[in-house]
Amino acid sequence: MMKATEIRSCYIGPQISPExxxxxxxxxxxITGSITAYDGxxxxxxxxxxxxxxxxxxxxxxxxKPNDDKxxxxxxxxxxxxxxxxxxxxxxxxTVNPKSKNAIIRLNNNYLVENFIQxxxxxxxxxxxxxxxxxxxxxxxxxxILLNNNPELANIFFDFGIxxxxxxxxxxxxxxxxxxxxxxxAYLTGRSLSAFKRDFEKVFNDTPSHWLVQKRLQxxxxxxxxxxxxxxxxxxxxxxxxxxHFSFAFKKLFGHTPKDLTERKKKISS
Numbered sequence: 001m002m003k004a005t006e007i008r009s010c011y012i013g014p015q016i017s018p019e020x021x022x023x024x025x026x027x028x029x030x031i032t033g034s035i036t037a038y039d040g041x042x043x044x045x046x047x048x049x050x051x052x053x054x055x056x057x058x059x060x061x062x063x064x065k066p067n068d069d070k071x072x073x074x075x076x077x078x079x080x081x082x083x084x085x086x087x088x089x090x091x092x093x094x095t096v097n098p099k100s101k102n103a104i105i106r107l108n109n110n111y112l113v114e115n116f117i118q119x120x121x122x123x124x125x126x127x128x129x130x131x132x133x134x135x136x137x138x139x140x141x142x143x144x145i146l147l148n149n150n151p152e153l154a155n156i157f158f159d160f161g162i163x164x165x166x167x168x169x170x171x172x173x174x175x176x177x178x179x180x181x182x183x184x185x186a187y188l189t190g191r192s193l194s195a196f197k198r199d200f201e202k203v204f205n206d207t208p209s210h211w212l213v214q215k216r217l218q219x220x221x222x223x224x225x226x227x228x229x230x231x232x233x234x235x236x237x238x239x240x241x242x243x244x245h246f247s248f249a250f251k252k253l254f255g256h257t258p259k260d261l262t263e264r265k266k267k268i269s270s
Contacts, residue, residue, distance in 0.1 A: 010120070012130050013078025013139060021184045022103070025056045025079040025157060027142060029117055033072035037062035039103035040174045051107055053146075055156060056081075057163055057188065058103035059178045061237070075117060077139055084157055087143060093154040105156070112145045165190035169203045176215045179239040182208050216240065217253050224261050231258035 014024070029051040037044040039060050046052075048067070054060065066072040107113070120138065123130045130138065146153055168189050175185070185208065186196030200208050216238045223229040235246040251257045256264075 010124070010130060011076045011078065012135050013083065014080050020059050020061050020178050021180045021188075022054055022056050022058045022060055024081065025084070026054050027075075027077040027079065027146070028052060028054055029075040029113075031073035031075065032067045032069075033074075034065045034067075035062050036065075037104060040178070042102065044104050044106075046104075049109075051113065053105040053107070053153065053156070055103055055105065059175055059180060059184075059188070060103050061178065075120065077142055079139065079143065079157060081160060083136065083139060085160065087140060088158050091144075093147065093158055095155045095158045098152075098155040098159060100156075105153075107146070107150060110145075110149050112149065113142075116142055116145055163188050163190045168196070168199050172200075172204075172208075172211075176212055177219070177237060177239050179241065212239070213249055214253065217250055220246070220250060220258065221254060221261070224258055225265065228265070231262065 013026070028046070030046050030048055032048050034048065035044075035046040037046065037060055039058060064072055116138075120130065123134050123138065125131050143157070147157075166189050168191075171189050172185070175188075182196070183193055186193045189196060191199065197208060200206075200211070204211050206214075220231070220234060220238055223234050224231060231246065231250075232243060235243050238246075240246040240249075247257050247259070251260075254261075
């Protein structure tokens with residue numbers, strides 16, 4: 001029998017967005033290395049041999065760590081909406097409102113899933129990808145295995161609705177660290193862009209863009225001053241794309257750079 005470690009990292013299905021907004025459900029099987037993921041509420045530790053479902057319409061950020069041999073390998077299989085609708089026209093699963101709100105659903109080890117991962121090996125072509133002719137066949141096979149072992153997943157996979165209108169204040173205070181667009185925030189709160197901006201100003205007395213920057217910078221100041229965090233270690237986690245932009249915005253708000261704050265703390269403590 002082939003070992004799972006013989007499988008190369010691969011994606012099966014359409015490409016997913018690289019941003020922190022999850023546009024489609026996908027199955028993740030981690031072969032080597034580890035992942036720390038965060039969804040605004042909860043942190044997930046994913047290790048080699050773990051697998052589960054990452055859900056669409058959620059915000060997730062993650063850090064990947066290779067193993068001791070500098071390897072990081074995974075299998076990602078995308079269950080996009082078009083594929084799921086076609087699948088359910090054939091199998092007709094009934095659904096109710098899903099109970100779980102978690103962005104990542106861990107699945108218990110099952111020999112059928114393990115055998116499925118091993119079965120992918122013969123389908124790799126010369127450039128290390130799965131032949132497109134077999135993609136839907138293998139995706140359907142995995143989906144049937146998952147639903148057989150976890151029937152409640154039908155409530156997640158075959159819920160094709162859009163997010164309902166939710167409390168904008170609670171949502172933004174939970175998710176302000178995510179580097180995603182205002183349009184995405186609007187969608188996830190169940191609003192059009194114009195309605196989101198209007199409701200946002202009523203709640204926060206500010207525009208979304210300005211509030212997000214101020215909120216992230218205030219958190220940065222707290223982490224540097226009170227938690228002794230290094231600016232280079234926190235700017236990405238707070239939704240800034242590069243360190244120079246973070247430093248410029250920080251100085252504009254507080255009158256000094258993050259480095260100045262760090263140096264001042266060192267002088268005080270020495």
